[in-house]
Amino acid sequence: MMPSAPVALFDPLYVGAAVLYLLAALADFAWPRSRPLLLATGVLLHLLGLIARANAISYFPLTNKFESFYAFSFAVFAVALLVSNSPSRVHRMVLWCVGAAFYLWTTRFDRGAFFPPPLMMTVWYPLHVPASFFAYALWGSSAGAAVAALLGSRDPAVLRTLDQHAFWGWCVFSLSMICGGAWGYVAWGAYFLWDPKVVWSVILWLFYSGFVHLRHWPTGNRAAPKSVLAIVGLVLMLIAYVGTSFFFSHGSHSFG
Amino acid sequence: MNEPSSPAASQPVAWLWRLLGEQRTGIVCSFVSAALMGMGSLIMDSSPQLYAGLSMDDVRFFFQPWRWQHAWFYALAVSLAIWALSALVCTWDSLVSRIQRRVTRPSAYGALVLHVTFVLALVAHLWGGLKASSTRFMVTAQGTSIDGETWRAVGFEQQTHSGGMPRSVTVTLQRSGEEITIGYNHPITSGAGARELLLGQVEMMADGLVVRHKGRQVVVRPDEPAVAGGDRIVLRRFHDPRRTPSLRVPVAELVIGGQSAMLPMDPQSTGETSFLAVNESPIVVLIQRRNPSVPLVLFVTLLLAVGVGLVAWERA
Numbered sequence: 152m153m154p155s156a157p158v159a160l161f162d163p164l165y166v167g168a169a170v171l172y173l174l175a176a177l178a179d180f181a182w183p184r185s186r187p188l189l190l191a192t193g194v195l196l197h198l199l200g201l202i203a204r205a206n207a208i209s210y211f212p213l214t215n216k217f218e219s220f221y222a223f224s225f226a227v228f229a230v231a232l233l234v235s236n237s238p239s240r241v242h243r244m245v246l247w248c249v250g251a252a253f254y255l256w257t258t259r260f261d262r263g264a265f266f267p268p269p270l271m272m273t274v275w276y277p278l279h280v281p282a283s284f285f286a287y288a289l290w291g292s293s294a295g296a297a298v299a300a301l302l303g304s305r306d307p308a309v310l311r312t313l314d315q316h317a318f319w320g321w322c323v324f325s326l327s328m329i330c331g332g333a334w335g336y337v338a339w340g341a342y343f344l345w346d347p348k349v350v351w352s353v354i355l356w357l358f359y360s361g362f363v364h365l366r367h368w369p370t371g372n373r374a375a376p377k378s379v380l381a382i383v384g385l386v387l388m389l390i391a392y393v394g395t396s397f398f399f400s401h402g403s404h405s406f407g
Numbered sequence: 408m409n410e411p412s413s414p415a416a417s418q419p420v421a422w423l424w425r426l427l428g429e430q431r432t433g434i435v436c437s438f439v440s441a442a443l444m445g446m447g448s449l450i451m452d453s454s455p456q457l458y459a460g461l462s463m464d465d466v467r468f469f470f471q472p473w474r475w476q477h478a479w480f481y482a483l484a485v486s487l488a489i490w491a492l493s494a495l496v497c498t499w500d501s502l503v504s505r506i507q508r509r510v511t512r513p514s515a516y517g518a519l520v521l522h523v524t525f526v527l528a529l530v531a532h533l534w535g536g537l538k539a540s541s542t543r544f545m546v547t548a549q550g551t552s553i554d555g556e557t558w559r560a561v562g563f564e565q566q567t568h569s570g571g572m573p574r575s576v577t578v579t580l581q582r583s584g585e586e587i588t589i590g591y592n593h594p595i596t597s598g599a600g601a602r603e604l605l606l607g608q609v610e611m612m613a614d615g616l617v618v619r620h621k622g623r624q625v626v627v628r629p630d631e632p633a634v635a636g637g638d639r640i641v642l643r644r645f646h647d648p649r650r651t652p653s654l655r656v657p658v659a660e661l662v663i664g665g666q667s668a669m670l671p672m673d674p675q676s677t678g679e680t681s682f683l684a685v686n687e688s689p690i691v692v693l694i695q696r697r698n699p700s701v702p703l704v705l706f707v708t709l710l711l712a713v714g715v716g717l718v719a720w721e722r723a
Contacts, residue, residue, distance in 0.1 A: 339463070364437070399448075
């Protein structure tokens with residue numbers, strides 16, 4: 152195994168962001184006004200942590216499972232910051248829980264910063280993966296709004312978020328697919344492979360392509376079926392992101 | 408001149424057109440396609456022996472032979488075909504309606520661009536899946552023929568990170584005297600991307616000796632005699648000290664100007680003929696991909712980016 156690169160200041164940034172995220176969740180119940188500030192500071196420390204790791208390996212820090220989950224949780228908390236003013240606490244907390252779960256999961260992995268192999272050294276990689284993560288985070292937010300709607304929230308802002316974040320997630324994911332396809336072509340010679348991660352990415356794209364059309368179908372555009380489908384989307388996203396790396400046979404996207 | 412169609416004949420066509428033009432047809436197809444592909448993924452993962460022959464983006468595999476285990480794929484093909492037809496009908500209806508309403512906002516046409524993109528993407532996938540091929544070649548310093556041209560591996564450069572992990576691998580190839588470089592993520596493409604040469608693997612292999620003879624330095628390979636100082640030098644064989652205990656170091660048996668000579672492979676050796684080093688040259692595995700659909704895919708990619716931009720603009 153290759154030696155890891157030393158990452159200056161990472162541990163305080165890692166712990167500091169975790170503490171701030173925890174305080175932000177508590178603030179939602181005790182001091183709601185301070186929540187956005189705590190969350191924003193946590194996101195800033197998280198971003199600095201990513202920059203510290205990038206600096207250590209002189210590349211985008213997405214070379215192993217620790218960094219994957221660390222970067223994904225950053226995307227989720229950044230979107231959580233975006234929906235800080237959501238009128239539904241359920242929506243805010245579902246998204247927070249997704250981010251916190253992945254942040255907590257990072258503790259299971261080696262925190263070492265490893266240099267990327269040559270196949271990762273392409274401009275398509277730092278475009279493809281972060282775009283996917285932000286799309287996943289937006290779909291997580293859509294699912295959070297869906298849970299809120301299913302639990303009785305009829306606030307138009309929540310239902311609008313359910314719709315809009317699914318749509319923006321689809322837009323960002325489409326761009327991610329373009330970059331992923333370009334990378335697949337230059338690295339493996341094919342923009343599509345029968346590889347579990349690629350197949351599930353296409354599944355996500357097909358699913359959300361249908362989902363964003365629901366507003367044109369009166370039967371499907373009601374809050375209940377739409378909410379259920381948004382939660383199904385979150386499950387599909389988790390299979391595509393986590394399931395294919397842990398529970399499927401190894402494909403070209405296996406790492407760490 | 409067109410004859411008016413009978414009401415009995417036009418009724419099913421009109422019904423079909425109406426069905427395909429409904430949003431719910433496309434929506435249902437999208438969810439059904441996602442579900443079928445999910446099912447297929449689970450089946451592929453649970454039957455690795457059955458799908459061992461499936462590689463890259465191939466779709467021929469599913470028809471050679473037809474199997475009931477691939478039912479998910481056949482159903483997926485039907486579902487995607489209906490969805491594609493529905494997308495085309497919806498696009499046509501929307502286009503007619505927008506033109507009649509004299510809509511000139513470009514962003515209003517974003518969804519239509521995306522629908523056409525989707526259909527073209529499916530066509531490209533099918534075309535590529537049916538026609539694409541991969542071939543592996545091993546290219547050495549001596550040369551390998553690819554499509555009637557001789558390719559030689561003449562150089563290899565590797566840059567490493569400070570931790571030792573390779574950062575970039577570049578191989579210099581020679582084709583008809585012209586030098587071309589290839590590396591990971593840097594394939595050689597032609598035909599608007601339809602033909603692609605990828606770097607598979609690269610190793611350095613000992614292929615001869617670097618010797619100095621009468622003050623001239625030459626590389627002598629087993630099948631490639633060299634000339635130095637007016638003498639022809641032939642490398643005949645090596646003698647290994649593990650097999651011949653009387654030897655202290657490996658010895659190369661040469662024929663220099665018709666006379667047999669034993670050359671100790673010791674860099675400290677001196678004399679009219681001396682050993683300098685073992686010569687190494689790259690052995691490169693190249694993967695040649697041919698996929699006639701790549702130019703169409705490039706066009707689809709461009710359309711997708713434009714379509715996403717337009718719908719985002721419309722929604723924002």
